[in-house]
Amino acid sequence: MASPSAFSLLRFHRSCLNMITMDDERSLPQIDIATIVVGELETNCYLLIRQDTKEAVVIDPGADEAPLREALRGLVVTDILLTHAHFDHIGGLLAVCAAAPSEVKIWGHQAEARWPADPRLNLSAFMNPDAEIKMPTPTHILEGDGCLSCLGGKIEYFHTPGHTPGHMVYRLGEAVFTGDLVFSDGVGRTDLPGGSHDALRRSIRRAVRPMAGSTRLYPGHGPATTVEEQKLYNPYFV
């Protein structure tokens, strides 16, 4: 497992892309987080940007290729992390890969490895048959919990089924990307194929609730929050 202290969240400020700056006291790379809201379902796509090398990690490249391309200008994307493979979280996969100067690693869970390429599994076939989505499948398969190396540091990952069977949560220092597991004061749907209300409840209790109260949660939709706030307002954290 990665040390959560690999990066620490020191300050927060907003710009047009909601930039957050993460500095490390031991002069580890400075990482900025940018949020881009994309598509009809207003999915949060997150960019983790290492400022000294301009390398970037993309979490959930949803729809709207144009703003994604614009945000990635001047950056070298090395990795794409998928929280899950519903259409609104993967629609920009091809565009991000095409814009990268070299091969990009795509990380996703074993249980959803075929979903990006299958419109029935990623649900795009049911939303708009004229806009079925067929995207590249993960090049790197995740199972269980662990950590991966990128941007000169470590990102922890947690298997958190419930919204989907292969849902993942990613943690970089005190920033946690919760996909459609946890929202501010709510949780993701569990009535879609492969969903499980009991599994979702267990995943939150196992992976997210034990984290420090100050841990900042960046969901797949809506505003960021903290573990502390969710313990006050989210019944799934009781």
Ligand SMILES: [Zn+2]
């Ligand atoms: Zn979803």
